[in-house]
Amino acid sequence: MVKYFIFAIILGILNVFNKMVNVKASEYLGNINGTLINYVEATIIAFVLSACAGNLNQLSISYIKTVPAYLYLGSVAGLVALIFLVIGTKKSTVMVSTIVVLIGQLSMSLVLDRIFFGQQISILKVIGIFCVIAGMTFREKIIKKSQTEQENN
Amino acid sequence: MGILYLALSGIFNSIMVSFNGQLGIYHSLFVMTFFVHFFAAIILLIYIPVVQRKKIKFTGCPPYVYIVGFLGVSIVGISSWCTQSIGATAVLSLSVMGQIVVSAIFDNYGFFGVKKVPFKKEQIPAYMLVAIGILLVING
Numbered sequence: 394m395v396k397y398f399i400f401a402i403i404l405g406i407l408n409v410f411n412k413m414v415n416v417k418a419s420e421y422l423g424n425i426n427g428t429l430i431n432y433v434e435a436t437i438i439a440f441v442l443s444a445c446a447g448n449l450n451q452l453s454i455s456y457i458k459t460v461p462a463y464l465y466l467g468s469v470a471g472l473v474a475l476i477f478l479v480i481g482t483k484k485s486t487v488m489v490s491t492i493v494v495l496i497g498q499l500s501m502s503l504v505l506d507r508i509f510f511g512q513q514i515s516i517l518k519v520i521g522i523f524c525v526i527a528g529m530t531f532r533e534k535i536i537k538k539s540q541t542e543q544e545n546n
Numbered sequence: 547m548g549i550l551y552l553a554l555s556g557i558f559n560s561i562m563v564s565f566n567g568q569l570g571i572y573h574s575l576f577v578m579t580f581f582v583h584f585f586a587a588i589i590l591l592i593y594i595p596v597v598q599r600k601k602i603k604f605t606g607c608p609p610y611v612y613i614v615g616f617l618g619v620s621i622v623g624i625s626s627w628c629t630q631s632i633g634a635t636a637v638l639s640l641s642v643m644g645q646i647v648v649s650a651i652f653d654n655y656g657f658f659g660v661k662k663v664p665f666k667k668e669q670i671p672a673y674m675l676v677a678i679g680i681l682l683v684i685n686g
Contacts, residue, residue: 397628398684401637404624405644411617413658418614421607425594430604432587434615435622439580442619448574460572467565468586470558477555484548493549495642497556502634505564510633518635521682525639528675532646535669536653543663 428475492530499525560634566622567629579622632684639683643676 419427443449450456482490499522506512570578594600628637650669656662 394632397632398636398640400624401628401632401640402644404621404628404637405641405646406648407617407621407624408641409645409648409652411614411621413652413660414611414614414617417658418607418611421611422603423600425590425598425600426603429587429590429594429602430607430612431614431618432583432590433604434612435583435618436580436587438615438619439576439583442576443574443580446574446576448577451573451577452580460569464565464569464572465581465585467562467569468582468584469589470565471562471582472586472589474555474558474562477551477558481548481551481555485552489549490552493552494556494559497553498560498638499556499635501557501560502563502638505560506633506635509564509568512633512635515686517682517686519686521639521679521684521686522635524679524682525642525676526679528672528677528679529642529646531675532669532672535666535672536663539663539666540661 424479491533492526495529496526560638563625563629563634563638566626567634570626570630575623575627578626579619582622583618636680636684639680643680646673646676 415427415431418430421427422430443452478490478494481493485493503514503518503522507514566578566582569581572578573581591602594602625637625641650665652658652660653663654665
């Protein structure tokens with residue numbers, strides 16, 4: 394179990410690198426081409442890795458038919474999330490966007506964990522989510538304050 | 547209205563993480579990662595020239611930008627692998643911890659050209675609150 398916790402933290406670290414590199418990609422290629430290069434490259438890499446692992450049989454139509462079709466919509470949900478993020482951030486501040494996205498993510502994941510993995514929605518988990526959101530809000534406020542102080546000096 | 551869009555973004559992001567986690571039950575990690583990126587790539591490859599009427603462009607970036615695909619594969623793969631075992635809520639909460647610690651390091655040193663924001667002791671209670679929250683999410 395501990396290895397999953399460690400990798401989930403590594404995931405957060407990779408997300409920060411990914412965000413930074415994506416920002417650079419969009420600076421050079423524009424927003425949409427910057428996003429596209431991410432998906433095209435990853436598609437090719439994942440295909441090569443699948444071939445090396447001998448898993449290409451899972452790409453056949455007969456195999457795909459055995460998988461619930463809606464599960465393939467994860468990437469579409471990701472794109473929709475990205476579009477809403479861009480629109481929402483333009484109408485808001487970075488701090489508000491970070492916190493509100495987190496609230497949406499964590500509350501929905503609680504529901505989906507119940508549906509897909511049968512995990513109970515306990516009061517402790519809800520309090521935990523509140524603590525994570527409160528901690529993030531607190532952190533963002535301190536950073537904002539530091540930035541304002543820097544600008545004033 | 548902006549807040550509604552942002553909340554929807556979080557909700558759809560969570561749907562993505564859960565669906566990808568479920569997809570990993572049927573496919574190997576690499577094949578699942580392939581599908582996740584393939585469908586989005588196809589949508590964008592049609593959207594950019596047809597709807598936006600823009601040219602598709604991949605060249606002209608510094609070499610390190612091209613690691614973005616490796617990062618994408620790693621992120622989706624790890625996210626799905628962990629979600630299958632500990633659930634999306636725990637994965638998202640723990641990744642928040644990784645994100646804020648690394649962001650603090652980046653901000654402190656100004657890596658990747660971000661504006662330097664020195665780390666201050668006042669931030670420590672915020673990190674502790676997040677850590678307590680994660681413990682409750684995992685053990686709750």
